[in-house]
Amino acid sequence: MERSFEKYFRQNRLPHMWCPGCGNGIVTKAVIMAIEKAGFSQDNTVIVSGIGCSSRASGYMDFDTLHTAHGRAIPFATGVKMANPDLNVIVLTGDGDCTAIGGNHFIHGCRRNVDLTVVLFNNNIYGMTGGQASPMTPTGKKATTAPYGAIDRPFDACKLAEAAGATYVARSTAFHVQHLADMIKGGLDSHGFSFIEAMCQCPTAFGRNNKMADPAKMMMALRDGVMMKAAWDKLPAEKQAERFPIGVLCQKEYIDYAKAYDTVIEKAGGRA
Amino acid sequence: MSKATLMQGNEAVALGAIEAGVRFFGGYPITPSTEIAEKMAELLPEVGGRFVQMEDEIASVGAVLGASLAGAKALTATSGPGFSLKQELIGYASEAEIPAVIVDVQRVGPATGQPTSPAQGDVMQARWGTHGDHPMIAISPWTVRECFDMGIEAVNLAERFRQPVILLMDEIVGHLRERVELPEKEDIVVYPRRKPKKTREEGYQPYAVGDDLVPDIADFGTGYRIHVTGLIHDETGFPSGSPAVTRKAIDRLHQKIMIAKDEVVKTESLLLDDAEYAVVAFGGTARTAYQAVLDARRKGVKIGMLRLRTIWPFAAEAVYEVARKVKGILVPELNYGQLVGEIERAAKGACPVELLAKYNAEIFTPAEIEEAIMAMVGGNK
Amino acid sequence: MSEMRFSGSGGQGVITCAIILAQAAVAEGKNAIQSQAYGPAARGGSSKAEVIISDDAIYHPHVEAPDFVLAMTQEAADKYWHDLKDDGILLLDENLVPNPPAFAKTIRIPITHIAVSDIGKALFANIVALGATVRITGAVSYDVVAKCVADRVPPATVESNMKALKAGYDAADALMK
Incomplete structure (x- = not known):
């Protein structure tokens, strides 16, 4: 078996800290597969993450890596990209990090169309702090801060990204590894704000509280809970509500923020 | 023109x-x-x-x-x-x-x-x-x-x-x-961005330091593949839960500035050579305070001003030197009383320290500060 | 040292008027500072600017006892004339300050009216006021102020602003002879 992906990991920082059965490792591997396929240089790529289980991924990856504060990965990444637009900038974030404390940064990153690829590890829960409800915990599911079941409606982060102006939006799951890697690769290839929701399992903090402690069963639930977008599009509306579409959900052309700023520099008579 | x-x-x-x-x-x-x-x-x-x-x-x-x-x-x-x-x-x-x-x-x-x-x-x-x-x-x-x-x-x-x-x-x-x-x-003197002194192959560590205790952290995109985190970390830049590393990291953050305090902490002494009293002030308030000092001098009061250019780290030594020489220090500040506590601490009881606080959204008038100066001088007679 | 205060309501341009006067003083090699106080409203609400011109260093940045106060509204006039020096001068917009404060040396000029009738727009009132101020105070020379105005305003409006400055100057001149 070829293990060419290993050079992209900091071997001396492994093994990782995630629980047995966690989906974060699969998503991280998919990110690496996409980077390898896209041909990004390790010396010219910056991985920026927030705070939470998934955001620890940056520490294992052999690039310039920036483990920021809770929710703030996108503003840091915006600064990195604007200071040096030649760098490839990838953001790794979680559902709590991106859509709760970082929600405002998320929609404004989309709006500006900063050339970032944002991968949201969606495990529907705050794992690192022990299983509190996130804005992507499904209604009715239990969390330590929703012991009777969540009454909040969850965000559809993909719809949010599209509405806010992201120019590439896709979804996949930790079950569909190759597809997930392809979706991320599509984000790396496009210029502008690319958003990929990677649905993944958290057996420890989400599963155990919701009668799904077995990671394999959680992965099968991921498999059964989604459908390829082309097939999903043909479903009647009441059936659509039962599954998430996966695949490329939105793709459009719009000038990315650093390129747009080049026109400002030109108007001001400056040199980039 | x-x-x-x-x-x-x-x-x-x-x-x-x-x-x-x-x-x-x-x-x-x-x-x-x-x-x-x-x-x-x-x-x-x-x-x-x-x-x-x-x-x-x-x-x-x-x-x-x-x-x-x-x-x-x-x-x-x-x-x-x-x-x-x-x-x-x-x-x-x-x-x-x-x-x-x-x-x-x-x-x-x-x-x-x-x-x-x-x-x-x-x-x-x-x-x-x-x-x-x-x-x-x-x-x-x-x-x-x-x-x-x-x-x-x-x-x-x-x-x-x-x-x-x-x-x-x-x-x-x-x-x-x-x-x-x-x-x-x-x-104009400009301090350039610090650059790594070693290559990756030579064992570069982003948070390792030399004599000045300041790390030469590589800029992103220069091939060093560093890790930056807000977690307490060791020289490698990677987090560590060790009590020894934690203590060392926090010590160094403070020490890198304290060993170079003379480079950082700056004050301006105005009319302090023969002063029997002093005003300690900073920012916009120092302008009005200095006018008041000039006005009081015209009335025969030997008073000067220590202006704090650096607020933090606090200029404790400079304040103490003034406190040793004068009979009283007046601290006008546009707040309920913040810097005055630091000045009292720095004066170590060498002279009385009096606060003139103003917090009504207006700046001091020279007359208000002069009046406080005169009260301080009068109280010592 | 000369201490001057310009007051009115937001949108009348009294702060710009003060800035240009201070710029002119600096251009003449004098020391000058300019400060302002204003409320949250960009239009309407109170607005006050101050200028101190001196041959020496200026420390305290606000006017203590003005030699000159311009008031472009009744409210500003009522609020800002009290601390004028005994030999100071109070300049009022004649129409906008119908009830002049009881101050000895008060000059009333229909500043906004001149701006509208002679130049065509009320927004030139501050430059009319500036012209009058230059004539009344003698703080800076007319030519230097004219250059500062020309440098500051949009190119298309230079001519109208020059006309406004002159109109203000002449109106004051007529009253001071």
Whole structure:
């Protein structure tokens, strides 16, 4: 078996800290597969993450890596990209990090169309702090801060990204590894704000509280809970509500923020 | 026609920052600091830099820190509630040792307070606003020319120590327009971005330090593949839960500045040689205080002024030297009483220290300070 | 040392008026500072600007006892004339300050009316006021002020602004002879 992906990991920082059965490792591997396929240089790529289980991924990856504060990965990444637009900038974030404390940064990153690829590890829960409800915990599911079941409606982060102006939006799951890697690769290839929701399992903090402690069963639930977008599009509306579409959900052309700023520099008579 | 121009304090800060090599500004509009953002939006693209109006104050610091790590000298500016919001990532900059300048043009608080009115109520927030133990550098100008000079100095200090630096202004100086002559470009000293002294192959570690205890952290994209985190970390940059590493990391953050205190801490002594009394003041209030000192001198009072250019680290030695020589120190400040506690502590009982506090959204008049001087002198007779 | 205060309501341009005067003083090699106080409203609400011109260093940045006060509204007039020096001068917009304060040396000029009738727009009132101020105070020379105005305003409006400055100057001149 070829293990060419290993050079992209900091071997001396492994093994990782995630629980047995966690989906974060699969998503991280998919990110690496996409980077390898896209041909990004390790010396010219910056991985920026927030705070939470998934955001620890940056520490294992052999690039310039920036483990920021809770929710703030996108503003840091915006600064990195604007200071040096030649760098490839990838953001790794979680559902709590991106859509709760970082929600405002998320929609404004989309709006500006900063050339970032944002991968949201969606495990529907705050794992690192022990299983509190996130804005992507499904209604009715239990969390330590929703012991009777969540009454909040969850965000559809993909719809949010599209509405806010992201120019590439896709979804996949930790079950569909190759597809997930392809979706991320599509984000790396496009210029502008690319958003990929990677649905993944958290057996420890989400599963155990919701009668799904077995990671394999959680992965099968991921498999059964989604459908390829082309097939999903043909479903009647009441059936659509039962599954998430996966695949490329939105793709459009719009000038990315650093390129747009080049026109400002030109108007001001400056040199980039 | 002279070379001098009429310039606003906020504008001078922006010009100074550009001269110091600032090439990125992330900010959010807030009175009375907004002119700094506006000026940077105009000037940065002219020199090939970039300006982003961020969605909030926290994002502004985040973008500034990201830009700084990617190699651009970076600055943000704020006031009032904005300074409170920025505290989270000021702490991040301190812990991760990222050069950044945060300008705080103080206004009346708490909360929304009096948005366009002067105050000096952020003295302690500048020092202790973010959580945990951390060193802080804060400097405060009293003239428009000094706004320019400190725009440069703040950036230089941030780069020299890889440390967030607060340029602690107030509305008085920020909005003041004044005759100013800027220095010749060749007379401006700029501290360059620190560069790694070793290659990856030679065992480079981003947070290893030499004699000055300041790390030479590689800019992103230069091939070092470093890891930056807000977690306590060792020389490698990777987190460590060890008590020994934790203690060492926090010690070094403080020591890197304390061993170079003479480079950082600056005061100005005015008419103190024969002084029997002293005023200690800073920022816009120092202007009125100095007028009062001159007026009191005309009435025969031997009084001088120690002006604090550096607010943090506190100029304890300079204050003590003054306290040993005089019969009393008056501390006028536009707040309920913040700096006075530090001055009392530094004076170590060598002389009485009296507070003149004002917090009604107006600046002092020279007569108010002169009256307090006379009361201090009278009380000693 | 000369201490001057310009007051009115937001949008009348009194702060710009003060800035240009201070710029002119600096251009003449004098020391000058300018400060302002204003409320939250960009239009309406109170607005006050101050200028101190001196041959020496200026420390305290606000006016202590003005030699000259311009008031462009009744509210500003009522609020800002009290601390005038005994030999100071109070300049009022004649129409907008119908009830002049009881101050010895008060000059009333229909500033806004001149701006509308002679130049065509009320927004030139601050430059009319500036012209009058230059004539009344003698703080700076007319030519230097004219250059500062020309440098500051949009190119298309230079001619109208020059006309406004002159109209203000002449109106004051007629009253001072």
